[in-house]
Amino acid sequence: DVQLVESGGGLVKPGGSLRLSCAASGFTFSSYTMNWVRQAPGKGLEWVSAVKSTSAFIHYADSVKGRFTISRDNAKASVFLQMTSLRVEDTAVYYCVRSGRGFDSWGQGTLVTVSS
Amino acid sequence: DIQMTQSPATLSASLGDRISITCRASQNISRWLAWYQQKPGRVPKLLMFQATTLESGVPSRFSGGATGTDFTLTINGLQPDDSGVYFCQQYTSYPLTFGGGTKVEIK
Numbered sequence: 001d002v003q004l005v006e007s008g009g010g011l012v013k014p015g016g017s018l019r020l021s022c023a024a025s026g027f028t029f030s031s032y033t034m035n036w037v038r039q040a041p042g043k044g045l046e047w048v049s050a051v052k053s054t055s056a057f058i059h060y061a062d063s064v065k066g067r068f069t070i071s072r073d074n075a076k077a078s079v080f081l082q083m084t085s086l087r088v089e090d091t092a093v094y095y096c097v098r099s100g101r102g103f104d105s106w107g108q109g110t111l112v113t114v115s116s
Numbered sequence: 117d118i119q120m121t122q123s124p125a126t127l128s129a130s131l132g133d134r135i136s137i138t139c140r141a142s143q144n145i146s147r148w149l150a151w152y153q154q155k156p157g158r159v160p161k162l163l164m165f166q167a168t169t170l171e172s173g174v175p176s177r178f179s180g181g182a183t184g185t186d187f188t189l190t191i192n193g194l195q196p197d198d199s200g201v202y203f204c205q206q207y208t209s210y211p212l213t214f215g216g217g218t219k220v221e222i223k
Contacts, residue, residue, distance in 0.1 A: 104162050
């Protein structure tokens with residue numbers, strides 16, 4: 001079975017940094033584009049970033065461009081999201097998501113709270 | 117960026133009803149559209165991809181339609197388990213974008 005397990009969320013002050021990790025298993029990780037999607041409390045879904053299978057192509061939402069960096073380690077079947085200059089509006093559950101047939105596999109999410 | 121306009125925002129219907137949710141793309145996305153269901157406190161679940169293809173394990177009462185830039189998710193015979201929030205998403209070009217969501221309530 002496909003499994004995606006996020007970690008690294010927590011409480012951070014505005015302007016701070018956090019690094020999210022996602023450990024994947026149950027599929028050939030290196031063959032898939034991986035994404036981060038977030039959901040602010042009581043709000044809808046917002047795609048954040050994507051990294052193609054070989055890291056040759058990386059994309060970001062305008063809302064995080066220049067502040068967040070996505071990366072992956074195919075040998076460790078993991079994807080990461082380095083978040084800097086965090087803002088209150090970055091508060092959300094962050095999901096690690098596989099691109100297959102649409103977004104076909106989601107992790108359970110990790111909560112990031114940005115507050116003073 | 118491609119905007120996805122989803123309607124209605126809220127829908128209340130009775131068990132057994134046929135309901136439809138609409139998603140309109142601001143430009144051509146071919147059929148690169150997916151539908152997701154999310155229940156409170158749960159992870160979104162893929163229902164449909166490529167606009168009309170049912171994900172494995174999803175009941176056949178769910179169906180998808182596509183006409184130009186207009187897409188529909190239809191539930192034939194609403195069941196108690198169908199309550200939740202439904203989102204559409206285009207995945208033809210970055211940034212990938214979601215509709216605002218439709219909350220389905222059972223009367």
